[in-house]
Amino acid sequence: MRxxxxxxxxxxxxxxxxxxxxxxxxxxxxxxxxxxxxxxxxLGGRGxxxxxxxxxxxxxxxxxxxxxxxxxHNENIETSYIVGDEEFLPxxxxxVDVVLSCxxxxxxxxxxxxxxxxxxxxxxxxxxxxxxxxxxxxxELRIACTVAQMEREGGISPxxxxxxxxxxxxxxxxxxxxxxxxxxxxxxxxxxxxxxxLIEHLRSMGETNALLQRNNMLNRETALAxxxxxxxxxxxxxxxxxxxxxxxxxxxxxxxxxxxxAKRRGSATVSFKDIQKKFxxxx
Amino acid sequence: xxxRNSTSTLKRILVNCSAQVKEYGGCVAAKVPEVERxxxxxEFLALKTCMLKTLQGKV
Numbered sequence: 001m002r003x004x005x006x007x008x009x010x011x012x013x014x015x016x017x018x019x020x021x022x023x024x025x026x027x028x029x030x031x032x033x034x035x036x037x038x039x040x041x042x043l044g045g046r047g048x049x050x051x052x053x054x055x056x057x058x059x060x061x062x063x064x065x066x067x068x069x070x071x072x073h074n075e076n077i078e079t080s081y082i083v084g085d086e087e088f089l090p091x092x093x094x095x096v097d098v099v100l101s102c103x104x105x106x107x108x109x110x111x112x113x114x115x116x117x118x119x120x121x122x123x124x125x126x127x128x129x130x131x132x133x134x135x136x137x138x139x140e141l142r143i144a145c146t147v148a149q150m151e152r153e154g155g156i157s158p159x160x161x162x163x164x165x166x167x168x169x170x171x172x173x174x175x176x177x178x179x180x181x182x183x184x185x186x187x188x189x190x191x192x193x194x195x196x197x198l199i200e201h202l203r204s205m206g207e208t209n210a211l212l213q214r215n216n217m218l219n220r221e222t223a224l225a226x227x228x229x230x231x232x233x234x235x236x237x238x239x240x241x242x243x244x245x246x247x248x249x250x251x252x253x254x255x256x257x258x259x260x261x262a263k264r265r266g267s268a269t270v271s272f273k274d275i276q277k278k279f280x281x282x283x
Numbered sequence: 284x285x286x287r288n289s290t291s292t293l294k295r296i297l298v299n300c301s302a303q304v305k306e307y308g309g310c311v312a313a314k315v316p317e318v319e320r321x322x323x324x325x326e327f328l329a330l331k332t333c334m335l336k337t338l339q340g341k342v
Contacts, residue, residue: 147318151311152327154320196294224334225307225327227297232308233315
């Protein structure tokens, strides 16, 4: 992974900022794979984290993080490292205060299942903060690829694996049983010198396997056609090409009695008619 | 291995054949959203010729 990737850093910053928005502190944190290196590096003491558990499915990734531990000045934080699968969290229930996942969950096969596991790992009133890539991501690349395939091959086949739509995010949070779910979206448009630079960037972010279905390798001619068409359709005046990355931020809490809840249906004590009578009709 | 070479090979082609790339890309972009198979075949063949020359010349 390329160090100090500004797009990934921007997303990690956004995610970590949300810890500041909460009044409480989160002594124990679980950081799930994806961009966990960026999250740790940019933590900067936010959230009052004292114990950090870093988890990724890749042993190499964990090793990299462990080896660079001294470069990240988090001396006050007790860090531990696990190689594990977010679909089978090796954690006790109600053991962490916050679960952070920065651009990792869109890789997961069983996303709803993983999110349920995250919720269970949280202590009551614990928070889940996740950032995933949304459906608008790389729309320019998908368009160029589709057009290229139609012109060169006469048909299209899916090349980019499905990404969550914003409307799905809310459902995911509720299905996982999170209280007070929140979803918001940010679009980042990154400029590249050429379509090739984009592909190289995706490779270094480790996204190519997730985004480009491997069994449908793009043949060389169609790849060439894609690059040419991307340039012609989307290039700016200065020759750079834009690529959209849509990031969906999801927040959810493990239920706790202190949290406000929607009232039970039928428990209203005042009717709209009464309110209308009191304040008069019309505007 | 195909994977290892693919990006830098593609790069060489795009640099060497930039004129043909522009011609082909421009042809397709002008017709979008009406896209039919081989509608820019002539331009693509010019690009392909240049691509093969590039690969033969350097490989």
